[in-house]
Amino acid sequence: MLTHIARRFLQAIPTLWLIATLTFLLLYLAPGGPFDEEKPVAPEIKEQIEAHYGLNLPLHQQYFRFMGNLLHGELGPSYKYAGWNVDEIIRQSFPVSLELGGFALLIALVIGIPIGVFAALRHGRLSESFLMSFAMIGICLPAFVLGPLLLLVFSSALSWFNPLGWSVASDRVLPALTLGLFYAAYIARLSRSGMLDVIQQDYIRTARAKGLTESRIVNIHALRTALYPVVAYLGPAIAGLISGSFVVETIFFIPGLGQFFVNSAFNRDYTLVMGTVLFYAVLILLFNLLVDLLQMWMNPRTRND
């Protein structure tokens, strides 16, 4: 187990290096720079600004400088937000995204798994088609449609929730629903197919033959195996959920990481792009590893691999 973890950590190093290098090159190739403005800056002034950030150096020097800083754990100052360091921005906005993502994940699991399991148990009946169409709608409905719809009903019409903001506890509900329902729908489909596979297995038939109650069969024997595909999906899903969502954050005015992720690219805020991309990459690698470990724990057959 420990060697497995160590190996994965070693594998992560070249992966991260590759991501950093590719991001660096893509940023360099994108037209326009961080200090291009509508009212153009005199060339001699622009040179001075670029000198502050080392952008006047030849490309390979910029690259080594940047990689060197990364190795020291320095993400550098944001180019767009004067006075703010990238790590400061991530530290300030990540907890918000983590909280939002956490709630969304909870919603996704609490709604997704029961729907999927229930649909599988009602295989071939009308209720299954109904639930699965519902899940399909959830997948197809993008956040920028679902968010305003929820707002229209629960904020404008019923006045249950604030239309935006992140100050009181109830502000978490609508954004978490908007973000979570998509994942819930996906998880419903995954758990349904997982469950369908499992309930046809011999050991379930054995359990039935032994006269176990249906709820015991489903909850204890079938569910664990049926959820393998869901667990595999959770790695990238969690990383995606907690690293922020641009759309949901913009609709509900939430100070999370997602807005920086997208806007930094538009602003050519090189250091912030790099910081957020690497941060996201680390999260994905980390959660994929956790999911692998979880799967090992759930499935004795993979434990000795």
Next chain:
Amino acid sequence: MPDCFLRQTTLLLLIAWTAMWDVACAKKATNVERGNASKELYIGLGTEPSGLDPHITTGLTELYVLVAFLEGLATVNAETGAIEPGVAQSWEISEDGLSYTFHFDPKARWSNGDPVTAEDFLFSFERILTPALGAPYAYMLYPMRGAEAFNKGELKDFSKVGAQALNPTTLVIELEQATPYFLSLLTHNTWWPVHPPTILKHGSITDRISKWTKPGNFVGNGPFALESWRLNSSITAQKNPYYRAPETVGLNGIHFLPIEMNAEERAFRAGHLHLTSSVPIHRIDWYRENQPEDIRFDTALGVYYYMLNTTRGALGDPRVRKALAYSINREELTEHVLKAGQQPAYHFTPPNTGGYNTVAQLPHDPELARELLAEAGFPGGEGFPTFELLYNTSESHRTIAVAIQQMWKKELGIDITLYNQEWKAYLSTREAGNFDILRAAWFGDYDDPNTFLSLGETNNGNNHTGWNSPQYDTLLKQAANTLDPEARKAIFQQAEAILLEEMPVIPIYFYVTSKLINQSVHGWYPNILDYHPYQAVTLK
């Protein structure tokens, strides 16, 4: 068989639903209700300011915030727009208009209690002009003697620059040449002071990447002091007890919220904002019909125009350029497409800029346009090359471009292709002059025709048209040296007539600002620079 599973799940969902309902029903007061009680203004910014350093930031959003925290030698009367004493309570101007002596208000203090001195201003001027700081707007100080040379590194000794502290409360500024709009320049953030000990505590005088603007560090001299700042969340200002005239300040605090335009409108409707930065086009009609008292349109000092690349084939012919300009039906655009009260632009400088109104006008005359095009060798648009029109990616720019494309097709029989680029790519294309026709806009930095007409000068950094006219350049230089306001306006009239005759740019419309304002806000007056000192604002 799955009944018990179903029952468990239903129960769970029911509990969740009840909890949600309970939380939701605990009614909270809205920001507006809370703000009216505590005299705190909630104001939408539309976007996150890029910083709070007055010498580095360039945008309107930043100015909107900074005007709460800092104050220059002179300020603007919120209602009349007249120049009023700021840190300087009085000033004398020499007869030749070259020397200004400012006498400081002895009550002027920094938010930590230090007095604001003439030396603080010298430090600030030196800071923004030192080349190493890389202040994009340092040129705003160029009217000061030696400022340009110092900023370009030609002059090394700052004491040679035309600013002198006679004593801690007397500052003399000498100019290169008489600049009639000099006092209005002083209201711009580039001329504002920074607190020297604070700057030096967090870095050197030329440090761009400094922490001095952070809450807890920031020391200002404006009516408000910085309380807190969270990116993409809020900037909070509290009344500054050391402000030189605290009795003039009607608010106890301000909350600046960088909410995106559509969410901002929703926030306003729900009582979470007193004031928005703008109104989405698709909501304008609704407000006009249902809440006309809450929506406000003010003329803005800005022009929307198309830049023509005169080095590109047929566009080098002024007749072609005029044909393109004359065939656009601007009224149709402003009334049916834009709808927020924008004014059709038949000249370049917006009406009443510094009291100047252009006499020369370009006509809407499709007939004449066709004749001009025929004269240039393209009768009925025959043989006219297909040019490309570039705009930065935006739904409203696209709508306007499509409408104009149709007008040109219909009136002149010519085809133009449209393409768009995302903002930074667009800027880079424009900088390289790699376009035929390009959408552009200009907002005045100060209330004077010079801020618009200087765009046509040969060496102006924003003249990407490839067009230049020595006569035009001479006129603008002459205007800069003319003190008599009427004579100056007459020179601007001549310059603008040349611009309209040569037509390197096609003016399309003059901007308006649209805002939603809660009825409890008083003292928020319309003004063309969209410049709002917060002293005048009260909540009732």
